Amino acid sequence: MDSVLNQVFAGLSMASILLIVALGLAIIYGAMGVINLAHGEFVMLGAYSAWFLQEQFGLGILVALPVIFLMVAVVGWLVERGVVRWLYHRPLDTILATWGIGIVLQQLVRLGIGPESRYVARPEILDGNVILGGLVMANYRIFLIAFSAAVLVGTWYLLTRTEFGTKLRAIIQNKEISECYGIRPERVYALTFAYGAGLAGIAGALITPLVSVTPGMGTYVVVDAFLVVIVGGVGSLIGTAVASGLVGTASAAFSFLLNDTLGRVALLLAIILLIRFRPMGLFPDKVRR
Amino acid sequence: MNTTFKTDIIGYGLFAALILFVVPWAFAFDGFELNTFARYLTLGMVAMALALSWGYAGVLNLGQAATFGLGSYVMAMHLKLRASASSYNGMPDFMGWTNVEVLPWFWEPFHSLTFTLVAGLALPALVAWLMAVFMFRGRVTGVFVAIITLAFLVALQLVFISEQRYTGGQNGLTGLAPLELFGWRADAYSTSFYYMVAGCLITALALGLAVVRSKVGLILRAIREDANRVRFFGYDVARYETLAFCVSAALAGWAGMLYVLVLEFASPTYMSVPFSLGIVIWCAVGGRESLVAAALGAVVVNMLEGRLSSIFVEGWFLFLGILFIVVVLVMPRGLYGLFSDAVQRLQTVSPRDRGGKVATKATPLSATPAVKEEN
Amino acid sequence: MGHLELHNLQVQFGGLRAVDGLNLSLEQGELRCLLGPNGAGKSTTLDLICGKTAASGGSVIFGGIDVTHMAEYQRARHGIGRKFQVPSVFKDLSVIENLEVARSQHPGVLASLRVFRSRLSGRMDEVLTIVGLHDHLHVKAGNLSHGQTQWLEIAMLLMQDCKLILMDEPTAGMTVQETLKTADIFNSLRGSHTMLVVEHDMSFVRVIAEQVTVMDQGKLLAQGTVAEIERDPKVRQAYLGDEETADAAS
Numbered sequence: 001m002d003s004v005l006n007q008v009f010a011g012l013s014m015a016s017i018l019l020i021v022a023l024g025l026a027i028i029y030g031a032m033g034v035i036n037l038a039h040g041e042f043v044m045l046g047a048y049s050a051w052f053l054q055e056q057f058g059l060g061i062l063v064a065l066p067v068i069f070l071m072v073a074v075v076g077w078l079v080e081r082g083v084v085r086w087l088y089h090r091p092l093d094t095i096l097a098t099w100g101i102g103i104v105l106q107q108l109v110r111l112g113i114g115p116e117s118r119y120v121a122r123p124e125i126l127d128g129n130v131i132l133g134g135l136v137m138a139n140y141r142i143f144l145i146a147f148s149a150a151v152l153v154g155t156w157y158l159l160t161r162t163e164f165g166t167k168l169r170a171i172i173q174n175k176e177i178s179e180c181y182g183i184r185p186e187r188v189y190a191l192t193f194a195y196g197a198g199l200a201g202i203a204g205a206l207i208t209p210l211v212s213v214t215p216g217m218g219t220y221v222v223v224d225a226f227l228v229v230i231v232g233g234v235g236s237l238i239g240t241a242v243a244s245g246l247v248g249t250a251s252a253a254f255s256f257l258l259n260d261t262l263g264r265v266a267l268l269l270a271i272i273l274l275i276r277f278r279p280m281g282l283f284p285d286k287v288r289r
Numbered sequence: 290m291n292t293t294f295k296t297d298i299i300g301y302g303l304f305a306a307l308i309l310f311v312v313p314w315a316f317a318f319d320g321f322e323l324n325t326f327a328r329y330l331t332l333g334m335v336a337m338a339l340a341l342s343w344g345y346a347g348v349l350n351l352g353q354a355a356t357f358g359l360g361s362y363v364m365a366m367h368l369k370l371r372a373s374a375s376s377y378n379g380m381p382d383f384m385g386w387t388n389v390e391v392l393p394w395f396w397e398p399f400h401s402l403t404f405t406l407v408a409g410l411a412l413p414a415l416v417a418w419l420m421a422v423f424m425f426r427g428r429v430t431g432v433f434v435a436i437i438t439l440a441f442l443v444a445l446q447l448v449f450i451s452e453q454r455y456t457g458g459q460n461g462l463t464g465l466a467p468l469e470l471f472g473w474r475a476d477a478y479s480t481s482f483y484y485m486v487a488g489c490l491i492t493a494l495a496l497g498l499a500v501v502r503s504k505v506g507l508i509l510r511a512i513r514e515d516a517n518r519v520r521f522f523g524y525d526v527a528r529y530e531t532l533a534f535c536v537s538a539a540l541a542g543w544a545g546m547l548y549v550l551v552l553e554f555a556s557p558t559y560m561s562v563p564f565s566l567g568i569v570i571w572c573a574v575g576g577r578e579s580l581v582a583a584a585l586g587a588v589v590v591n592m593l594e595g596r597l598s599s600i601f602v603e604g605w606f607l608f609l610g611i612l613f614i615v616v617v618l619v620m621p622r623g624l625y626g627l628f629s630d631a632v633q634r635l636q637t638v639s640p641r642d643r644g645g646k647v648a649t650k651a652t653p654l655s656a657t658p659a660v661k662e663e664n
Numbered sequence: 665m666g667h668l669e670l671h672n673l674q675v676q677f678g679g680l681r682a683v684d685g686l687n688l689s690l691e692q693g694e695l696r697c698l699l700g701p702n703g704a705g706k707s708t709t710l711d712l713i714c715g716k717t718a719a720s721g722g723s724v725i726f727g728g729i730d731v732t733h734m735a736e737y738q739r740a741r742h743g744i745g746r747k748f749q750v751p752s753v754f755k756d757l758s759v760i761e762n763l764e765v766a767r768s769q770h771p772g773v774l775a776s777l778r779v780f781r782s783r784l785s786g787r788m789d790e791v792l793t794i795v796g797l798h799d800h801l802h803v804k805a806g807n808l809s810h811g812q813t814q815w816l817e818i819a820m821l822l823m824q825d826c827k828l829i830l831m832d833e834p835t836a837g838m839t840v841q842e843t844l845k846t847a848d849i850f851n852s853l854r855g856s857h858t859m860l861v862v863e864h865d866m867s868f869v870r871v872i873a874e875q876v877t878v879m880d881q882g883k884l885l886a887q888g889t890v891a892e893i894e895r896d897p898k899v900r901q902a903y904l905g906d907e908e909t910a911d912a913a914s
Contacts, residue, residue, distance in 0.1 A: 035432050035435075035436065083614060083618060086618055087617070087618070090621070091431060091432050092347075092349050092431060092432060092435065093617050093621060095349075095351075095432055095435050095436075096349075096569065096573070096613070096617050097613075097614055097617045097618065099566060099569075099613075100610050100611075100613040100614040100617065101610075101614060103563075103566065103606065103607075103609070103610035103613070104607060104610035104611055104614065107603075107604075107606050107607035107610060108607065110603070111603050111604065111607065219562075223440075223443070226436070259451075261447050261448075261450070261451040262451075264443075264444075264447055265444045265447050265448060268440045268441070268443055268444040268447075269440075269444060271436070271437075271440045272437050272440050272441060272444075275429065275433050275436060275437055276423060276424065276427050276429055276437070277427070
């Protein structure tokens with residue numbers, strides 16, 4: 001019983017990182033219809049930024065988070081301005097271009113920093129555990145869950161209570177009319193893409209104490225995140241949150257019950273089946289795009 | 290007869306002449322060089338297969354490497370069994386290492402060469418058919434086809450790597466016997482082998498051209514533009530898409546079989562994501578609207594890789610990624626697009642056509658108010 | 665029994681009943697015009713007949729066969745053809761290629777694998793003469809003028825040679841001469857083809873239609889000759905809006 005609870009807790013903490021990754025992915029897809037295959041590489045860049053800031057300036061992850069967010073957001077902004085914006089009317093080509101960008105980012109890191117694994121220390125304040133009966137909860141994992149909840153609320157606030165969010169939703173509803181009201185879609189798109197990338201960066205930084213940092217780490221995370229977006233549907237933050245909980249724990253359970261490989265295969269098959277039978281997600285947004 | 294048909298035929302003839310006569314001569318009939326080039330040709334074949342579904346039907350198969358890989362394993366299983374004929378139980382060596390006692394049932398039929406040759410085409414086509422029915426009956430299109438095929442590829446590779454007992458796992462199938470076909474022994478480093486590969490590519494291209502130049506190709510192009518409109522003419526769109534997908538898979542499987550003969554081993558990297566990305570890149574660089582151009586794209590990019598990767602080993606993949614982004618951004622129709630635009634500019638445009646173009650721009654403006662009033 | 669029969673046809677979008685219990689019967693070879701104010705459900709009715717939208721109730725009987733639950737392509741094979749409001753030709757294909765797509769008497773994959781060249785003979789020649797596109801055979805449809813595009817689409821309908829032709833505002837954006845020529849074509853098809861035409865241009869309706877059906881709010885409002893319809897007080901109310909209705913009621 002205790003081992004199951006511990007497993008669930010570990011699954012939830014991974015799910016909260018997944019949530020942050022998936023939020024970025026969902027926002028980018030929901031706003032622009034772009035399936036960003038470079039999203040995993042944004043996660044990877046976030047992780048390397050955390051490693052770099054710690055190595056060079058001795059900054060802990062927590063202190064560095066805002067900086068990492070900005071760094072990866074700038075990369076995202078550049079990618080949108082440089083490549084993605086030319087392809088909004090060619091959806092198949094955005095997939096290809098972002099795929100290419102993913103490769104380029106990965107290779108740049110591999111060449112510039114090296115292919116070997118890097119490690120980042122856990123923040124010292126968050127050492128230790130909370131013990132509840134047989135349930136051992138690492139403080140860092142508790143922090144992850146709380147932090148991702150905060151990111152979720154922050155994103156909800158940004159999308160529904162700020163001028164930026166209103167503009168973004170206006171553009172999603174009707175781009176041409178929004179333009180008539182003086183909204184500049186290209187700016188909103190660029191910022192949205194940057195925000196999504198920044199979120200991925202944060203997630204990448206937060207995951208570093210749990211896994212080793214390698215140039216290929218992103219592709220691993222991004223598959224789960226895709227499943228979350230497909231399960232949760234686009235345009236529904238609650239859907240994304242519930243879906244990451246489901247996917248995170250299911251993924252942990254699969255790997256626990258079967259083995260890692262079969263767990264991955266089951267995830268991929270789930271993606272395939274869901275796209276086929278529920279293309280709008282299990283929590284579909286009421287407003288059709 | 291239209292001009293694209295003529296350019297297709299001319300391009301096909303030139304390409305055939307190039308790989309049959311010019312290339313062997315240019316490499317002075319050197320077996321080693323020709324083996325390298327035969328590898329490029331097999332890759333050209335799989336790129337051509339992708340062009341058939343992506344360029345014509347608009348079905349972007351990001352998992353083309355899956356069918357290629359299946360074809361390669363089919364061939365490798367036959368050759369592995371031949372190489373293991375004298376060993377314990379006639380079983381492949383890696384099975385002994387993983388304590389497999391009896392040859393698994395699905396390995397048995399690969400003793401037969403005929404079965405192998407048929408399966409190399411039929412198995413990929415069958416898998417593709419299952420996927421196609423699954424996707425196209427449900428009217429999955431565009432980016433979602435891309436994601437599904439990509440996910441399938443990753444899953445397939447994971448299975449092949451993890452089922453080491455049956456597939457050789459990460460190492461793949463090595464230590465293969467040479468193929469014997471009607472008493473002819475395929476020596477990968479002989480000129481006759483090169484001609485066999487070149488002949489296969491030329492035949493496959495002819496088959497592909499026959500499909501896309503028939504009315505099927507026309508309907509596929511119409512589907513790419515507006516699938517719904519095509520339905521209202523009574524065409525079962527899913528069946529056309531399925532045909533393109535399956536033919537493409539069979540050709541990819543064929544290419545996979547040849548690839549094993551060229552390299553003399555099969556590896557799960559043949560069905561990896563980077564390999565599949567490579568196929569897409571070759572196809573995009575050459576031009577997905579033309580089968581010959583896609584094949585040529587694969588040959589050109591791989592020749593470049595052969596030359597450049599020896600200069601900067603690590604940087605090649607980076608270069609390829611950048612090349613890909615640039616192609617997608619500024620020349621989405623690939624080298625073929627540049628070429629056909631240039632040809633069109635050379636041909637004199639008749640004054641009537643020019644009038645037509647001007648009228649297109651002018652009429653809607655004057656016509657729209659009339660519509661509004663009547664509403 | 666009519667050639668086309670709609671029985672209690674219904675469809676809902678969310679809470680809106682776009683077509684609400686519609687009954688309609690067309691005789692073989694008849695040309696019927698479908699009128700009605702915006703949002704009356706005219707285009708939706710065409711969508712329901714050709715299969716673009718699935719009906720949530722009722723049935724569509726065509727030539728004695730219930731086609732209500734068939735896919736679009738199956739209905740098309742039974743002889744139901746559709747011309748859309750927005751000219752929808754294949755812009756990347758040339759004129760002759762568009763017509764070849766439309767020549768769909770043998771729509772199977774295997775049949776298509778055996779066809780290699782568009783035969784410029786028989787029906788295709790006739791059709792090209794009717795619409796006057798002979799000189800533009802190899803022009804991409806995307807490069808045609810607006811009027812020519814309309815002609816091409818009508819030519820495609822003729823090529824398809826369907827028994828029932830559904831048309832949504834076929835003369836939208838046409839000049840007076842073009843409209844007249846279209847009317848001629850329709851009149852020549854009368855008798856051999858059953859046609860259901862959604863049209864706003866009353867002058868055009870007067871030229872082509874004997875029988876007119878008026879829809880309002882998804883229901884059948886009135887039916888009769890053009891003259892009868894124009895006198896019908898219910899029709900006036902529907903077109904002129906609520907104030908008039910209130911006046912009439914008081």
